[in-house]
Amino acid sequence: MIAAKEPGRHFTPEEYFAWEEQQLEKHELIDGRMYAMTGGTQNHSAIAINCGRLCQTPTARADPTLHRLCRYWLRYP
Template sequence: MISAREQERYFTPEEYFAWEEQQLEKHELIDGRVYAMSGGTQNHSAIAINFLLLIRSHLRGSQCRVFNSDVKVNILHTPNYTYPDLSVTCDDRDREHPLYITYPCLIVEVLSSSTEAYDRGKKFERYRRNPNLIDYVLVSSDEMAIDIYHKNDAGDWLILSYRSGDSPEGMLRDRVELKSIGLSLPIEEFYEEIVFEPPPDAV
């Protein structure tokens, strides 16, 4: 989702929570500044819902919980709060506060052209400080393409790219693996009923 700075003043987390309760829009808090969150496209919303339904069904009966973009994520050991499109936590400590979670193992962001560089760069830099985070999932809304930043057992971050029908080095990688929650599904299921607009220069 697109965000734009709205206030020149600085907020403490307590001031931010109280102020945002009076607003009609959601706002992120980054380094004391608040940023208004704008709406996305139909594809953006539908893809996020597909992820939510598939993950919710998979997690049923477990201690893990999945949240949509109404729940904030506190960047661990900072006063920063973001609204990812989707987050999953399996940590009991995240039951302590109704407005946000702090220990997600999985975060999903559906990309837009205006936020992709931020989501891949500075936002991921903030998220990966959290030792609980295992999968950071970036989902295209323009084509069937998913990139997962996955933290392996050695603590190194790997980039796993998934495409429909893609076969790098003879190995199909069109089955998306969310190792943080033990879910593996064909990429097509995450894009069910999604219709992509043809590129502007298409004949």
């Protein structure tokens, strides 16, 4: 389950990182909105790792749709 934090407000990446440092739970920023993240599974982790690797390939930069998706994916440090 993903729950939005302050549903009407849009955050900049700088605001997100400053706020996230103070949180006990992990969150993600999607199109300016913060969402609480639930605990993951091994399958979820494998998918996330594969997506992260894909976003760092030349294919991701060459494919307009994939490039757009990867550009807005902020990963938790």
